[in-house]
Amino acid sequence: MDTAPPPLRFTGHKYLTQRLVLSTLTGRPVRISQIRPNSPSNPGLASHEVSFLRLLESITNGAAIEFSYTGTTMVYKPGLLTGSVNGYGANGGVIRHELPEGCRRGISWFLIPLCLLAPFSKAPVNVIFTGPGAITSATPAGDVSVDTVRTAILPLYKQFGILLNIELRIIRRSSPGYNGAGGAGEVQLVFGHQVRLPKTLHLVNGGRIKRIRGVAYATGVAAANNARMIEAARGVLNAYVPDTYIFSDVSSAPYLPSNDKANPNNRRKTGVGFGMALVAESSTDCLFSADLASPTSGGVAPEDIGRQCALQLLEAVSKGGCASDIAATSMLILMAMGSEDVGRIQLGKDVLGTENTIALARDLQTFGASGWALRDAPDKKDEIIVTVVGKGVGNVGRKIA
Numbered sequence: 001m002d003t004a005p006p007p008l009r010f011t012g013h014k015y016l017t018q019r020l021v022l023s024t025l026t027g028r029p030v031r032i033s034q035i036r037p038n039s040p041s042n043p044g045l046a047s048h049e050v051s052f053l054r055l056l057e058s059i060t061n062g063a064a065i066e067f068s069y070t071g072t073t074m075v076y077k078p079g080l081l082t083g084s085v086n087g088y089g090a091n092g093g094v095i096r097h098e099l100p101e102g103c104r105r106g107i108s109w110f111l112i113p114l115c116l117l118a119p120f121s122k123a124p125v126n127v128i129f130t131g132p133g134a135i136t137s138a139t140p141a142g143d144v145s146v147d148t149v150r151t152a153i154l155p156l157y158k159q160f161g162i163l164l165n166i167e168l169r170i171i172r173r174s175s176p177g178y179n180g181a182g183g184a185g186e187v188q189l190v191f192g193h194q195v196r197l198p199k200t201l202h203l204v205n206g207g208r209i210k211r212i213r214g215v216a217y218a219t220g221v222a223a224a225n226n227a228r229m230i231e232a233a234r235g236v237l238n239a240y241v242p243d244t245y246i247f248s249d250v251s252s253a254p255y256l257p258s259n260d261k262a263n264p265n266n267r268r269k270t271g272v273g274f275g276m277a278l279v280a281e282s283s284t285d286c287l288f289s290a291d292l293a294s295p296t297s298g299g300v301a302p303e304d305i306g307r308q309c310a311l312q313l314l315e316a317v318s319k320g321g322c323a324s325d326i327a328a329t330s331m332l333i334l335m336a337m338g339s340e341d342v343g344r345i346q347l348g349k350d351v352l353g354t355e356n357t358i359a360l361a362r363d364l365q366t367f368g369a370s371g372w373a374l375r376d377a378p379d380k381k382d383e384i385i386v387t388v389v390g391k392g393v394g395n396v397g398r399k400i401a
Contacts, residue, residue, distance in 0.1 A: 004029065004077075005028060005029070006029075007028075007029040007030050007031040007075060007077075008023075008028055008029070008030045008031070008366055008367065009030075009031050009032075009033070010030060010031070010032045010033075010366075011032070011033055011034040012032075012034055012035065013032075013035045013036055013045070013046075013049065014359075015356075015359050015360075015363065016032065016049055016052075017052055017109070017112075017113040018113070018329070018359075018360065018363060019032065019363060020052070020053075020056060020076060020113070021113045021116050021117060021333070022333070022363060022364070022367045023076055023078050023367070024056065024060065024063075024078040024081065024117060025116075025117070025120060025337055025393050026367050026368065026391075026393060027078055028078075028367055028368070029075065029076060029077040029078065030075070030076050031073070031074070031075045031076075032073070032074050032075075032076075033072065033073040034072060034073075035071065035072045035073065035074070036072065037072045043070055043071065043072055044067075044068075044070050044071025044072045045067070045071045045074065047100045047102060047103060047133075048099070048100070048103045048104070048105045048109065048133070051097075051099055051100055051103070051110075051133075052109075052110060052113075053065055053074075053076070054097070055097050055110060055114065055127070056076075058095050058097065059081060059082065059083055059084065059095065059114075059117065059121065059125060059127075060078065060079040060080060060081055060082060061079050061080050061082045062079030062080055063076070063077065063078055063079035064076075064077040064079075065077075080122065081117060081120055081121040081122060082121060082122045082123060083118070083121035083122055083123035083124055083125045083126075083194075084123065084124060084125050084126045084127065085122070085123045093123060093124060093126050094126045094127075094128065095126065095127045095128070096127075096128045096130060097110075097127055097128065097129055097130070097131075098130055098131030098133075099129060099130070099131040099132070099133035099134045099182065100131065100132070100133045100182075101131070101132035101133050101181070101182055101256075102133060102181045102182060103131075103133025103134075103135070103181065103182050104139065104140075104141050104176070104180050104181055104182075105135070105139060105141055105143055106135045106136070106137065106138065106139040106141070106143035106144070106145065106146070107129045107134055107135060107136055107146055107185065107187050108143050108144050108145065108146055108148065108149050109141075109143045110129060111129075111146065111149050111168070111187070111189060112149060112153065112330060114127065114189065114191075115149070115153070115154065115157070115189070115191065115330070116330060116333055116334070118189075118191035118194075119157070119160075119162050119191070119193065119194055119195050119198065119334075120194070120195075120337075120393070121194055122194070123194070124165070124190070124191060124192035124194070125189065125190075125191040125192075126188070126189070126190050126191075126192075127188070127189050128171075128186065128187070128188045129185075129186065129187045129188075129189075130185075130186045130187075131182075131184070132182045132184050132256050132270075133181070133182035133183075133184075134174060134182065134183060134184060134185040134186060134187070135174055135175065135176050135182060135183040135185060135271070136170055136172075136173050136174050136175075136183070136185040136187055137173070137174065137175040137176070137183075137217065137219075137273060137275045137293040138275055138277075138291045138292060138293040139176050139180065139293070140176065140180045140295065140296065141180070144277070144289070144291040144326055145217075145275065145277045145291050145293065146168065146170055146187050147170070147215045147217070147277035147291075148277045148279070148289050148291045148326065149168060150168040150170075151213065151215075151277070151279045151287075151289070152277075152279040152287045152288075152289035152324070152326065152327060153326065153327050153330060154166055154168060155285075155287060156287060156323070156327055156330070156331060157334075159199075159201055159203065159285070159331075160195075160198035160199050160201060160334050160338065161195060161198060161199035162193050162195055162198065163193065164192065164193040165190065165191070165192030165193050166190070166191055166192065166193055167188075167189075167190040168187065168188070168189055168190075169187065169188040169189075169190070170185075170186075170187055171185075171186040171187060171188060172184070172185050172186040172251070172254055173185055173217055173219045173249070173251045173271070174219060174253070174254055174270070174271030175219050175220075175271050175272060175273025175274070175275065175293060175294070175296075176271075176273065176293075176296050177270040177271055177272075177296070178270075178296065179296065180296050182270070182271075183219075183254070183270055183271030184254035184255070184256050184270050184271055185254065185271060197338055197339040197390075197392065197393075198334045198335075198337065198338040198339070198390075199338065199339070200335075200338055200339055200341040200342070200343045200390065201331070201334075201335050201338070201343040201344070201345060202343060202344050203284075203286070203322045203323075203344070203345045203346065204322070204344055204345070204346040204377070204385060205284050205322070205346070206282055206284065206286050206320060206321055206322045206346065206383075207282035207283035207284035207285075207286060208282060208283050209240070209241055209280045209281070209282050209283075209288075209317060210241070210243065210281060210282060210283050211241065211243040211244070211245075211280075211281050212237055212241050212243065212244040212245075212278060212279070212280045212281075212313070213244075213245055213246070213247075213278070213279055213281070214233070214244075214245075214246040214247070214276060214277055214278035214279065214309075215246065215247045215248075215249055215276070215277050216229045216230050216233075216246055216247070216248050216249070216274070216275075216276045216306070217248075217249045217250075217251070217274060217275055217276070217277075218249075218250050218251075218273075218274040219251050219252070219253050219271055219272060219273055219274065220251075220252060220253025220269060220271065220272035220273070221272060221273070221274055223248070223250040224302075225274045225302040226248040226249070226250060226274065226302075227248070228301070228302035228303050228306065229274065229276050229302045229303070229305050229306035229309075230246045230248065230276075230306060231303075231306070232302070232303040232304075232305075232306030232307045232310070233246060233276060233278065233306035233307065233309060233310040234246065234310075235307070235310075236307055236310035236311060236314070237278075237310050237313070237314075240314070241280070246276070246278070253269045253270065253271050253272045254269075254270060254271050255267040255268065255269055255270070256268055256270050273293060273294045273296070274293070274294050274302060274305065275291070275292055275293030275294055275305060275309075276291075276292055276293075276305055276306055276309040277289070277290070277291045277309075278290045278291075278309055278310065278312075278313045279313075280313055280316075280317055284322070286322045286323065287323075287324070287327065288313065288316040288317045288324045289313070289316065289324055289326060289327070290309050290310070290312035290313035290315075290316055291309070291312075292305055292308055292309040292312060293305070319348035319350045319351055319382075320348035320380060320382055320383045321345075321346050321347040321348035321351055321352075321383050321384075322345055322346050322347065323345065323347060323351065324351065325351055325354060325356070328347060328351050328352075328354075328357055329356055329357065329360050331345060332345070332357070332360060332364075332386070332388065333360070333364075335388040335390065336364050336369045336370075336388055336390065336391055337390065337391055337393040338390035338391075338392075338393075339390050339392060340389070340390050340391070340392040341389070341390055342387060342388075342389055342390075343387070343388050343389075343390065344385055344386065344387050344388075345385075345386050345388070346377055346380075346383050346384070346385050346386070347383065347384055347386055348382060348383050348384075349382050349383065349384055350382075352374075352384050352386065368391065369391045370388070370389040370391070372386050372387065372388055373386070373387035374386060374387075375387075
């Protein structure tokens with residue numbers, strides 16, 4: 001007799017990774033239909049979405065994935081999160097995940113959901129992202145750079161008691177290539193801190209900004225672009241926070257086979273570009289970030305990238321609260337999956353009212369989490385205190401000490 005619960009039903013490709021993460025954490029199967037049904041050339045799942053499903057399959061045991069003939073419908077039955085125990089290497093546990101050529105999503109699109117799953121796995125997670133489709137910078141599709149994940153998202157995990165043996169290494173930088181597709185970068189995520197339950201979060205004081213840090217990167221272009229971006233950004237930020245330091249990282253562009261049958265040994269340069277990632281840290285360890293990269297079509301001066309990135313950071317800080325747009329969903333998911341206690345976080349109305357946050361609230365209720373309680377912050381009229389009751393989704397694979 002089959003006692004498995006019926007799959008939860010969703011439509012469309014939006015929030016695909018979010019729903020797959022919640023499905024894996026709660027153990028509820030999902031059925032997603034109408035995935036790009038009206039696309040005349042590429043209906044169904046895109047290559048990067050299939051790649052993410054393969055990544056899920058590599059870090060779980062017992063997961064089952066079924067596709068329809070056209071790929072417009074899929075059923076995902078989650079397995080047990082095992083981490084990288086089935087990887088290669090002398091110590092075992094290193095998974096090499098290659099992103100397909102033509103991928104238009106940055107590595108951060110894979111990293112952010114993977115970091116949400118890693119604390120609940122049975123063993124540490126050690127994944128190397130590589131391949132012709134790996135992009136480390138921000139992308140035209142709206143993905144942030146790997147630098148933002150490293151400096152503005154992963155440090156927030158210590159608020160939940162997850163702070164040991166976590167490292168994100170940028171081995172080879174890359175930017176979007178022609179038409180915004182792949183850049184042949186390489187990034188390694190080492191996540192070795194597994195917890196039974198994330199700690200309950202009480203974060204209602206955003207504090208004051210005390211320092212700004214950042215990275216200006218140039219791949220396959222002159223190092224002077226970094227200096228020009230840094231000077232323009234500091235021209236905006238120094239008036240607000242004197243403790244501003246932006247690192248410079250210059251690297252050569254990676255090469256890929258040219259796919260020329262006449263000259264099979266020829267190689268082509270890809271991933272050329274430059275950009276900047278900034279993060280502002282408050283006195284209460286709240287982080288606000290901004291990220292901008294040069295467009296693939298070119299024609300934008302480095303000074304414009306630096307100035308616009310600095311203005312984006314000021315806009316993120318002006319929204320208030322204790323988390324920026326890019327980090328709010330990760331923090332709310334960890335709060336909902338944590339111990340069965342009441343947690344609180346203060347968010348700006350412009351952050352709470354985004355489409356992504358509203359969709360997350362609906363998805364959490366669909367997966368059985370409790371609803372959020374909202375009330376106005378006592379001293380900030382543009383901020384809301386969100387109260388979340390944890391679901392108590394523990395790490396079933398981790399032994400109790």
